[in-house]
Amino acid sequence: MMDAARERDRADPLREYRDRFALPDGVIYLDGNSLGALPKATAERMAGVVRGEWGEGLIRSWNPGENGGADWIGLPRRVGGRIARLVGAAPDTVVAADSTSVNLFKLIAAALAMRPGRKVVLSEPGNFPTDLYMIAGLEAQGLAERRLAPRDRLADALDGDVALLLLTHVHYKTGEVFDMAALTRAAHDAGALVLWDLSHSAGAIPVGLDASGADFAVGCGYKYLNGGPGAPAFAYVAQRHHAALEQPLTGWMGHAAPFAFSDDYAPAPGVGRLLCGTPPVLALAALEVGVDLVAEIGIDRLAAKSRALSEFFRDCLDGLGVALELASPADPMQRGSQLSFRHRQAYAICQALIARGVIGDFRDPDILRFGFAPAYVSFEDAARAARHLAEVLETGEWQREEFRERAAVT
Amino acid sequence: MMDAARERDRADPLREYRDRFALPDGVIYLDGNSLGALPKATAERMAGVVRGEWGEGLIRSWNPGENGGADWIGLPRRVGGRIARLVGAAPDTVVAADSTSVNLFKLIAAALAMRPGRKVVLSEPGNFPTDLYMIAGLEAQGLAERRLAPRDRLADALDGDVALLLLTHVHYKTGEVFDMAALTRAAHDAGALVLWDLSHSAGAIPVGLDASGADFAVGCGYKYLNGGPGAPAFAYVAQRHHAALEQPLTGWMGHAAPFAFSDDYAPAPGVGRLLCGTPPVLALAALEVGVDLVAEIGIDRLAAKSRALSEFFRDCLDGLGVALELASPADPMQRGSQLSFRHRQAYAICQALIARGVIGDFRDPDILRFGFAPAYVSFEDAARAARHLAEVLETGEWQREEFRERAAVT
Known part of the structure; x- marks a missing residue:
């Protein structure tokens, strides 16, 4: 042996x-499916970000530029673009930001807003808890209605009340893979949108988000992407939905012109409107190294x-x-x-x-x-x-x- | 000179x-009011967290324990407790988590849920944009109504429709300080709750959250707390509101028993229910060093x-x-x-x-x-x-x- x-x-x-x-x-x-191991390059990169970009560059590091600007402001889109390639998505359809849970909230709410008159979010019992809990949060707000159906009954449960089908592509307990293209098609046939949780897929198996016709996706940065404990998560929105996308966590980093300091919110074009608060620079830098290594392999x-x-x-x-x-x-x-x-x-x-x-x-x-x-x-x-x-x-x-x-x- | x-x-x-x-x-x-400088101890701590806790400890570091467990799971409450002392709050009333924007959303929504029949969130024009934008997000959901009144007219605007008064304690542009106790009293007299944004106060000037009778607060980790670029933010809920607190970002880390993996959400006791996704360990460790240094001084x-x-x-x-x-x-x-x-x-x-x-x-x-x-x-x-x-x-x-x-x- x-x-x-x-x-x-x-x-x-x-x-x-x-x-x-x-x-x-x-x-x-x-246990890399729970917390990915440390890429050696991350330790060096973190030292550089902390001592160089933060310690020496200070506030100047937010900007890109010839004078050593580290372009912190560009991190969520830049890292998102690199993750996009790992999950079969166009580069400008993904941001790295917040946690998987918070991104679920944004996209469940966005889907509900796109399907007025429908309130049901359909998932399966035994899905990863936070996916189910984030539906519950919108349910408590009176905006959603959670419906759970076992995998073999999902098709039947996809009726005219369903706004969104929310599934985890690879099950966290069993590792079983859903047929993304087939379920996406079934949801679309029923007039519903689909949100895929790729936490156990991204960096592990090929994913074809754009090709499958998926509407939305989220995923975790600290498992197969080796981004470090509690790494920022990512969120995907298919290009065709960008113009109509409205999500409720309308923070200043998702504004079209954050540094105009206007009283009124105006969403950034494209997937940038998924951003909310100030980007977590240290964590995004660590995630970037992990993602780059996966892409290299x-x-x-x-x-x-x-x-x-x-x-x-x-x-x-x-x-x-x-x-x-x-x-x-x-x-x-x-x-x-x-x-x-x-x-x-x-x-x-x-x-x-x-x-x-x-x-x-x-x-x-x-x-x-x-x-x-x-x-x-x-x-x-x-x-x-x-x-x-x-x-x-x-x-x-x-x-x-x-x-x-x-x-x-x- | x-x-x-x-x-x-x-x-x-x-x-x-x-x-x-x-x-x-x-x-x-x-510019420490925008991004605090790097404490030398942070560089060392980060190297230890990355190489030791993550690289060597791996998944074991989530747990506390004699076997070198780093108690990552306790970070949001532990760091929150240390921030609490800097803002005049009881130790078990603050968590460090997410961004200021996301925490605003949680607490604005929580306040609205506590004042059924009232939808108005009152603030001032020229407040920090993300505060105003997060009200707008709930407004777009149909759950809130944003009302802005200049500082000298706030008292008049506090009518029976106001669920929440949301103000930034120290104004980001002018540095002007609101009288926290007086405005809190005025809001309470009108039957409204109060949420203070302490982004430009925490670590800079004395704040008496408990003493002023404030209901909620949020604040920033990367300014005077020297937590690093995009550091996690904090959120405070007065003890008397803990039992009734409901916030919509009901992620698994806010669950009473996250590792029971139940399908149904049950909030953790106390301020723990403000947690949502997996704690950003690297960023929280950096914040902890910054907070400790401020406390020491x-x-x-x-x-x-x-x-x-x-x-x-x-x-x-x-x-x-x-x-x-x-x-x-x-x-x-x-x-x-x-x-x-x-x-x-x-x-x-x-x-x-x-x-x-x-x-x-x-x-x-x-x-x-x-x-x-x-x-x-x-x-x-x-x-x-x-x-x-x-x-x-x-x-x-x-x-x-x-x-x-x-x-x-x-």
């Missing part, structure tokens, strides 16, 4: 990229290696005689960059693995989740992780008291 | 703190030195025969930590000063603004800046072509 793993690593066209990340000794990191190569890794991990488990219930689709083309298993003791098993230096994660109530971020996870990592998992189950060490106590963040 | 300045600096009890900031050579920085000493500095600057200008129209109150107790002057050529004069290394700023259409951030501005800085200003006006060098071309960010 180990020999096979090393053989695969030697043949891996992405093997050189592992060294571009700062990975701790003694850790096998299978290339989404197709990342997706191919990720599938190979997760299949290899399953083969290793089979070889070790580990029979766990797979919660992810068995077909690697039907899942994102993760493998999830169901086990009643998932939490304790996860903790026992962490104690051995194998970091995956647990999702309530019974999901044991392993992410195979292909930019820095090796086949040897996968083989070793499989062996640790086999040993944890075999020895029953997960039964120890210390592995049952729930942490604040799981 | 220079001798007097050096004399004042020698007697300044805060003189040692200047060395705690990284200030560029050849620059007199009078102490608000009363900062305010006293700031007043002395701005008065000294005016004396210098007088001594140099510079007669500029003062846009700020002449009484230093009536203004924040800045001095503003009106001049039709304010933009070009500002640019000419920047070319000489004196960084103040311009606010459309005619305001020349100098901030006296007392933690790192010296009396010698003030004297030199006054001399440069006198020379720029005397020589007319501001008339050069290069000083008239508007930058993207002014």
